Amino acid sequence: MSAPTSRLVPTLGLASIVVFGLAYMSPSIVASTFGVIAVTSNGAAPTAYLVATLAMALTALSYGKLARIYPASGSVYTYARKLLDSRLGFLAGWALLLDYFFLPMVAWFITALYLNVQFPVLPVWGWLTVVIGVSTLVNVVGLVLADRVNKALLALTAVALAALVVVCLHEVSGSPAGTFTGSLWAPATSVGAITAAAAIAAYSFLGFDAISTLSEEVKDAERNVPRGILLTVLIGGGIFFVVALLMQWVHPGTAFDDPETAGYAIAADVAGQGFADVFNVMTLLGGFASCVAIQASTSRLMYVMGRDGVLPKKAFGYLHPRFRTPVFNILLIAAAGFFATKLSLATATSFINFGAFLAFTVVNICVIAAFVRFRREGRQMPVLGYVVLPTLGALVDAYLLTKLSGNAILLGSGWLVIGIVYLLVLTRGLRQAPPEFTVEEATEHAPA
Template sequence: MTSTTEGTETTEAPDRLVPRLGLLSLVVFGLSYMAPAIVVSTFGVIATTSAGVAPTAYVVATVAMTLTALSYGKLARDHPASGSVYTYARKLLGSRIGFLAGWALLLDYLFLPMVAWLIQALYLHVQFPALPTWGWLVVVIVVTTFVNALGIVLADRVNKVLLGLTALGLLAFVVVCVHTLGGASAADGAHALWNPAASVGTVTAAAAIAAYSFLGFDAISTLSEEVREPRRDVPRGILLTVIVGGGIFFLISLLLQWVHPGAVFDDESTAGYEVAVLAGGKGFANVMNAITLIGGMASCVAIQASTSRLMYVMGRDGVLPRRAFGRLHGRLRTPLFNLLLIAVIGLMATRLSLETATSFINFGAFLAFTLVNVCVIAAWLRHRRTGTRRSVLAHVVLPVLGAAADVYLLTKLNHTAVLLGLGWLVIGVAYLCVLTRGLRREPPEFHAEASPT
């Protein structure tokens, strides 16, 4: 049996993901992936880099990511499949470039769960030191894998609960900060947005760091085949996630910067905790740490889910071994092998530094974002040749600006990140040559009687 309807519930088939999600679930998934409370954890680094105007850096990052989000939305509407940029590039730039796009995205998605689990384990160990970091790592991996293995509906419910608790914690933070500010003048708030020490250079450099907090909005596109009305809800979900997430980042960073003006901290890596103590005392700061842990758990669930879907689509196409990666569990209807493989890889997290793993992630993410914008321009050219007119502003100018922003962010990565990323691409090219017998044939692709809609 195959998918037969457009925008409605489809007939379930053993090789198909089941469409059960709506717009709210997509936004919750995207925000859970981004982990809004991360703004507290990264505040010190961004405030220091921007010379004390962290909220302005978040505004610039939000604008840059919105440009790419708009491109994702256009492509998700035209190609409602779960492969994200892998699918888009394959359809619009050719199967070989599509493979390399998926390979680059796999670099991002494969290491994201590892980093998320390791950060979660480190925070849990600090909060509850009775269990060593590796012990907490095992606990977090087992819990998130169990939730994801049971299906996207359970993962969605868990994310809604955890994100709700995170939202309550951030609301409490807003209330405490506003109370602390008391009779502070508007001029003090304006100083948090711009001051004599800040410059375009400091703000854009900080925006490049702040953009990392948005990684995950694109993961919504990996759920396209599990959405009831993907052509409508996936584009909306992607854009809403960036706008809502950017709004949260801006508001919280503004209050943090207002409570603690300037960019001088005892330790920039724990500046968020320092400001929380200043605003509400040590007890309140510890509560905020707990909220960060809750949000981090939701992020772990979302990250592992999206990674397993990308691997599933690449396996279904045959560019990864189909018998392993391209199969769903008969009863659970989830890519169980992929989930377990990601969990096993995650167990190696303690042997890899956060800096190295993050370098992999950032290179893959920004390269994929750039290709998404290029895909929109390619789609515009294709429609123009067939006589279909599409807006030059929406399909050329904005994607060009989005690609330029993504390339700029890519250039802000350190040399290690670039070298590691290029090394991964070299491996991908070598694998592609083997897969296509020296590029003499097309990479394999999944075909069904009817495309998922």
């Protein structure tokens, strides 16, 4: 008897999902955002990254606990549905969908912009077509191919960052402009500046949670998904901290011609224009790996919501019979990506940040809800891991949410209002629970 048509196939191990998470985060983003974070922190970018790493690790621990309890795809949508309420679960998934649906668009657009700058043989829309087409093809074929592509491209990113580390180490071993301690805490730095910069640095971590959307495609998910989530945050945060430390050491202070391109300028200063150009190309390739990973995880979240029936099941809950991938969702995300040139990056980023931090807050609340449920069932759970740490995580995520611009909060709230209206229609005025996929339903419709 063949596998049920509504079930994804487990093919990924621990190393593969860590690579997936790191590819999603795109470690090379530290070079792109360094200048902005250095200016915001008043010259202490590595410390801001360290604070952001600790903050995201709290939420990663909560994701890990929930992934162990519910090793199913769907991320916060599944967790909130099981532990809080099916209607709240829908809204949590709706908020996360806001994050995930716009992330591929932004990732493709940024990659196309930088490719056009360095290789103007094609216009931005031409490069956009290329990167969308290639990543869509990879994801339609399946996660096995996507895994291989991600590993290859992430390896190039690692080589590029390692090269940047080497040239920066060579620079600081000679006559460095700054000092080690000054790079961690400059004279003008303050706690307020560090926390404000950490809120920006936290955006670099968006994507570690995407591992939870692949739970049904991971071998031994109860064990590997929690480990993969935490390892992704710690490894990514370690890379961000080391690279930012060396760049701040080489270039102390906040005096940049353009903070948004400070990373490129520092690479050119320490190793020449040729090195900076090669470094830029290699990080762009790493950015493409992020595009593949983002599209894959978004399609899985949409698939689970379609399989449940809260989105039209025939379309969103469809798996290709040969590739076992949610082809409709992948193609829909690709089609939306072509509208990137019609939407400003500021607007799209506002959507992404609102959805991400709201979802992170809900995840931490879900862990506390799990603690209450287990206690009622007579199971003793540790207060530190299931109450104290998730409470701290929820407070940190809520704080980051308040640091967003008024425009971001307004746009995100508008998206939630649309979700509430749809939920009212779906549940006939909240009088019934949203539909949910069951194993029995999958078995009943499985072909012999």
